[in-house]
Amino acid sequence: MNETLACDAHVAAPAQAAGQPQPPGFKWPEGGVTRVPFQVFSDPAIYAQEQQKIFRGPVWNYLCLETEVAKHGDIKTSWIGETPVIVTRDEHGAIHALVNRCAHKGALVCLKDHDNRNSLTCVYHAWNYGLDGRLKSVAFQKGVRGQGGMPEDFDPAKHRLQPVRVATYCGIVFGTFSPETEPIEAFLGERIGAFLRRNMDHPLKILGTHSQMIHNNWKLYAENVRDSYHATLLHTFYTTFKVNRLDMDGGIVLSDKKWHHISYTKRATLQAAEEYKAANVHSARYDSALDGPALLDAWDAFDDQITHSIQTIFPTLVLQLTLNSLAVRYFIPRGVDKTELFWVFLGYETDTPEQEKMRVMQANLTGAAGLVALEDGCINNFVQRGTRTSGDQSAFIEMGGRVAESNESSRATETAVRGFWHGYRQIMGFDQ
Numbered sequence: 001m002n003e004t005l006a007c008d009a010h011v012a013a014p015a016q017a018a019g020q021p022q023p024p025g026f027k028w029p030e031g032g033v034t035r036v037p038f039q040v041f042s043d044p045a046i047y048a049q050e051q052q053k054i055f056r057g058p059v060w061n062y063l064c065l066e067t068e069v070a071k072h073g074d075i076k077t078s079w080i081g082e083t084p085v086i087v088t089r090d091e092h093g094a095i096h097a098l099v100n101r102c103a104h105k106g107a108l109v110c111l112k113d114h115d116n117r118n119s120l121t122c123v124y125h126a127w128n129y130g131l132d133g134r135l136k137s138v139a140f141q142k143g144v145r146g147q148g149g150m151p152e153d154f155d156p157a158k159h160r161l162q163p164v165r166v167a168t169y170c171g172i173v174f175g176t177f178s179p180e181t182e183p184i185e186a187f188l189g190e191r192i193g194a195f196l197r198r199n200m201d202h203p204l205k206i207l208g209t210h211s212q213m214i215h216n217n218w219k220l221y222a223e224n225v226r227d228s229y230h231a232t233l234l235h236t237f238y239t240t241f242k243v244n245r246l247d248m249d250g251g252i253v254l255s256d257k258k259w260h261h262i263s264y265t266k267r268a269t270l271q272a273a274e275e276y277k278a279a280n281v282h283s284a285r286y287d288s289a290l291d292g293p294a295l296l297d298a299w300d301a302f303d304d305q306i307t308h309s310i311q312t313i314f315p316t317l318v319l320q321l322t323l324n325s326l327a328v329r330y331f332i333p334r335g336v337d338k339t340e341l342f343w344v345f346l347g348y349e350t351d352t353p354e355q356e357k358m359r360v361m362q363a364n365l366t367g368a369a370g371l372v373a374l375e376d377g378c379i380n381n382f383v384q385r386g387t388r389t390s391g392d393q394s395a396f397i398e399m400g401g402r403v404a405e406s407n408e409s410s411r412a413t414e415t416a417v418r419g420f421w422h423g424y425r426q427i428m429g430f431d432q
């Protein structure tokens with residue numbers, strides 16, 4: 001867990017939330033975090049402000065896993081908001097994050113998802129950079145046949161790939177544009193950091209990846225993963241096969257600043273509640289059996305009885321551990337109504353072959369075509385379509401109360417959703 005302070009040159013000044021004009025005609029409605037104006041999901045002006053205030057603001061953004069840049073010369077491309085970023089491992093073992101934008105004309109420098117190279121060369125005019133982003137050479141700097149070339153006072157040291165501050169924690173590489181972002185440990189807070197260590201402080205092995213385009217504003221997915229209320233109503237599989245239900249013991253933990261959360265469930269504590277039948281919940285009507293029940297034969301990896309957990313780190317990182325299916329999810333805004341969702345399924349290097357096989361099999365629970373999470377890719381689009389022409393109306397978010405605080409006795413609550421909006425309003429200056 002360390003932090004690399006990038007040089008100050010070219011680092012964009014942090015956008016300050018306070019004092020910046022709000023989009024014309026926009027005012028957060030009465031009710032604070034219990035009301036969310038639908039305008040925030042469709043307004044291009046708000047979307048543009050988010051790119052500055054949030055993604056270039058005081059947050060640590062997920063970039064990649066350390067294991068993806070394990071060796072000298074390893075390169076992984078990623079994004080902070082819409083800004084393309086390159087992560088590299090140099091010959092000294094240091095990790096760098098650089099804006100993926102040539103200092104000459106601004107072209108993307110790295111085009112592949114991952115690569116291994118000793119240096120970075122822009123394909124347009126062959127400007128060549130070290131793995132730390134410093135400009136090493138410029139094609140035809142001295143001209144050709146004694147003619148042309150850069151002016152005599154051209155100084156390569158003044159032209160480099162823009163560095164991004166980097167921090168690592170539990171094998172995750174984070175980046176921030178803001179010099180004001182607090183150290184990663186403080187940003188996460190004690191409970192979030194501890195649970196991250198529980199799940200991720202092991203030698204990680206990537207078992208597979210996939211991605212999907214979801215047709216909704218990025219904040220609808222940020223809400224969705226904090227929404228323990230919907231999990232057993234929308235997701236038939238969870239309820240029918242008793243993987244995660246609200247009549248199991250569990251709780252919601254919010255970070256100190258309420259931005260991040262953990263939702264956890266203890267499967268063995270199920271005491272079937274009448275409320276599922278009384279509410280005429282569609283997901284409780286099925287009396288089905290799996291042809292392959294071994295899918296759910298999880299092993300107990302920890303001694304805390306927790307068998308399902310979803311953890312978020314503001315703004316766009318999710319860690320899931322459902323039974324033995326460990327995965328990182330991160331989502332990238334691709335426009336006001338489009339989001340790319342990435343899944344990285346993980347095991348530990350110490351897993352037995354049988355355990356690895358089980359993790360791969362349980363990866364079928366989630367993802368674009370999974371048994372559980374496929375509904376989320378759809379439902380967020382339903383909200384996008386339902387709200388698109390109703391910017392002056394608001395969501396009503398009072399399940400479990402009107403405040404954002406931890407609740408370790410019930411998950412019939414939207415408290416973590418309110419926690420997200422608490423952070424969002426703070427950073428955007430919408431809580432003024």
Ligand SMILES: [Fe+2]
Nearest residue numbers: 224231235376
């Ligand atoms: Fe869901």
